[in-house]
Amino acid sequence: MSPADPAPGTSPEKEAQNAGTAALKGLLSPVSGALTIGRILAALSAVLSVVPYVALVKIGEILLRASATGGGVDGLAVRHWLVLLIGTFSARLLIYFAALTVTHVADVRLGHLIRGDLVTRLAKVPLSWFTATNSGRVRKALQDDITTVHQLIAHQPVEGTNAVAMPLALMAYAFVIDWRLGLLSIATVPLYLVSNLVMLRGMGEKTVEMDRRLSDVSARMVEFVTGITVVKAFGQVGRARSRYQKAADDFYSFYLAWCRPMIRMAALGQSTLAVPLILLVNLGGGAWLVRHGHVSVADVTGTALIALLVPFAVEVGMNSLWSHQLAGQAALRLSTLLGTPTLQDAREDHVTHGTTSIPGNHNVVFDHVTFAYDGSDTPAVDDATFTLREDTVTALVGPSGSGKSTIATLLARFTDPDSGSVTMGGIPVSDIPELYSHVGFVLQDPQLLGISIRDNIALGRPDATDTQIRDAARAAHILTEIEALPHGLDTVLGADTGLSGGQAQRIAIARALLVDAPVLILDEATALTDPESQHEIQQALSTLVHGRTVLLIAHRPEVITGVDQTVLIDDGRVIATGDHESMLSHPGYARLWNAAQTGHSEGSQQCTSL
Template identity: 40%
Template sequence: MDSPDTASANPTVEGTLSRVLTPIRGRLMVAALLAAVGAMLTLVPLAGIAHIARRLLGDAGSISSELWWVAGLSIASLFVGMALIFAGELLAHLADNRLTHHLRQAITQRLSRVPLGWFSSRASGEIKRAVQDDINTLHSLTAHFYTTTGRAGGAVLISMVYLFAMDWRLALIALLPFAGYFLFLKRAMRASGASMQQFIGGMDRISNAVEEFVKGIPVVKAFGVSGKAHSAYRQAIDAFAEAFIDFTRPLVASMANANAMIAPVTVLCVVLVAGTLFVSLGWIMPLDLLPFVLVAPGLSAPLLLLHYITHDLNNATGAAQRVHALLDTPTLSQPSVHTQQLPRGSEIRFEQVGYGYGPDNPVLTDISFTLQPGTTTAVVGPSGAGKSTLARLLLRFFDPGSGRITLGGVDLRNIETERLYQRIGFVLQEVRLINASVRDNIALGRPSATAQDIEDAARTANIHERILCLPRGYDSVIGEDAQLSGGEQQRVSIARAVLVNPPVLILDEATAAADAENEVAIQQALSRFAQGRTLLVIAHRLDTVMHADQILVVDQGRVVEQGRHADLLAREGLYARLWHLGDYARDEQPVVQPC
């Protein structure tokens, strides 16, 4: 349980919430004010009842026109107050709807401009949590927190003003239980805070133990070590149980005392005891005790409500911070209208390109080479040498830290993204298909394509016959009635690239995850599609690229060798060592034939 003062004590949190709520802050303030005034007006009948009772009992039951006016005013205040509370709630929900629309639109626009490499380093669940779950969490803050605070705050304020107006001495005594409540509450927060880290750590250990146990079930069953696996989980459970007891024991006792202090019956007893004493001393009349009996116990509910809604505030604060972080994601620079240029041809040049994930983590250093139009260039080297990073720089997953990459003589940073992907197609090892029909997935890069164009692309990719076997053919939806294997999904992605018909094609381990049958189909599809195009092939298996026009050997982020297969073998360098060591399976059919 977090302290209610968590948000207010942290200026960073306040700044985050302020920025996220900027579009609707004014509306939320008006909604809170309406709710506060409405709550005040709904309590007027209590004052009216006390006033009427005092007059009736004091005037021997006579009813005057004044009492009718008081009754009418009380009823009118009740209905007006309810109307204002309804108006405040409606305004808050409309503001929440506006904020939800604004944030989702802003996040979508932001994500459309971030580097593609940003997505590869994050799980889809992380992004979904911010776009969907966290914005839903903010609903409690925007639609309910402000109006609830207004209602509770308004009720407490008007009640205290009324009680002090009746008798400030008895009002002070009636508020003593609430002072005790806050003292016990502070003690509870301090006690829970001391054990919070152990509590969170215990939850994390249980989560890790469960995950390891579930992932290791096949090994556990195969090797008969279930006792050890269960033991680790039991130890995590036992440790969490102890941490939970340490966390809750002082918290429960303090919270029980705090809640008991402001229970309506407690407040009423304090008012009656103090009131009886005041009457016996002649300080007040017996009828003067009635307003305190009616109003003071009613302070308990709004104060408890103010305490409980701080949990929503704390949850919303974390959600706001994650949404704020997403809105602050660095974007990929786009050329302005004045700096946009059109490539002249399809020649690609890497000019002293360097890139790193940080100043202390360089990945590529001083990379220079040229891809001539209509040729095939292969990039090989040990795992972790930077091969895939090189390909992703060409696709602008991120921009070089130094040097530049040009297409047709134009720096990639001066080419509009949409035009860039019309000229550079790619088939990566990780296939990404969207939750849409097979037809829409193939036409993703060219939505205006005709049905015949889409089918022709599928035929080229060796996937047309498989699509026809689906329940609804090309209208089958991926993930629903279109269940495709990894190799079949790869061929759909090839059909997508075929439909765009780019002059440059990048292949990054396109057959790495395919079985033997799918690998042959993918190789045949790529061989047909590659004809006449500029190819950049990232490969681990050397024999699949031995016929390339040039081979780049990358090691530790540098191009250490460059040439054709026979020349590189004759040099007896890294390429020759990799070839003779046989680290790569030999296959008689290369992925792509030279153009």
């Protein structure tokens, strides 16, 4: 069994803790040298911290000696020790500052590397990967997890090393002064360590479980908030809220059961490091030693001051331990994202082999294509075979959930098929560099960004001129409405204005027109728009599809009848292919056609009544 393999009987939380530790080690490897330098400088700073205490003790001895003998104070000796005290204290601060500078630079460098690697990785993952859940994971990684790791990189190496090295160096000096005073300076520490060993038992596993439960609460909250419109519309507020409430209550019960005994034990442990108790032990014991002539008052004062540093060192050490636990899970999530499977980049393959794969025509062929989503045993697309002839419109029809949209995303290469191939001009789409200069798409959700309308239209062609952008908007029947906005094309979506669904869809159409891709995917482009917008969108689509190879997913009867070819899909399989008239003899298609006509007729009557 390798060290990375979990031991038999290991709990899932312990496995997650071990995995987090390994992930953190791998994540920090690019800056491990800088962190080592930071620790060395922190240790040097800690050693120098002893000198001011030595100087204080020496100065105290000189002053006490002068007071006892009635003679003058040795000013030269006092000046010597003061210069040494100030010099070493200043040097210690400078070295400590240098150590923090090294680790903060390392933190900035690592954050830059992680973000760069994430951008590079996520640019190559299948577009179908970007669900709401995975997008939330990316946001958490880029914002929360990198911030969590920041504490471990920028502060913990220096502060943690200093918290250990400085008390050890000072305690060593306390023992040099007098071994009895040295024992007094750490007299309460064993009691604190025992209480903490009891308190921290199972801390790693509990931290992992806490992180998991918090993630569950967050997921339920997002589910409740983002779906509130649908939830209220169907009267399911109580049910949706109950799932969030249950997750929150479960976390509360877990956290209370974990923390209540910890708080009691922590209070007991902290009381052993209370300043009054430390002073009582050190000054009381020191006074007894002074009375019996074993040590001087200056010795007792110096070791008492050293003993007061123990609570600070313990607090920093505990914070460092907690930061390490949290950073381990953050590093595990970051490493998981950085290991997300990617699609083979055709451009890299061409650079490696010195080949080009530019399609000579735009006939699209689905050849025995099969695809199943991760975790599903049932294919979403099952041995699908059909052809999109160049400069024709093909409609995919079928019941909801039959696999139509999945087929369309395979052409757009949101993901790759498990078997079979999707080719354009005889070349697999996976081998075509700059695929989206050949394939454009307008989906139900137009996915506009919070940038200017000009930049949204030019998203796929950033070098487009203002004239070209306006021409595309005019062809999409949206230019007049854009010019009526506060800042025209420079209007920033979400900040300056919002758009109706029909307006957003026509901007997406303008974007597709500007890219001018010869193959086009239309997935229910008018499904989520109001009836008033559908006419404008239909006119824009008529301009968009002209002279292109089009794959259309739609249910409206008048759209289906006007296409060159119809492909009937059911359970991911191609059931029938042909034009509208020939397909009417197929019972499955006839059933869909009749249902679509009925729904369209009822919708028209409803619009008329309104």
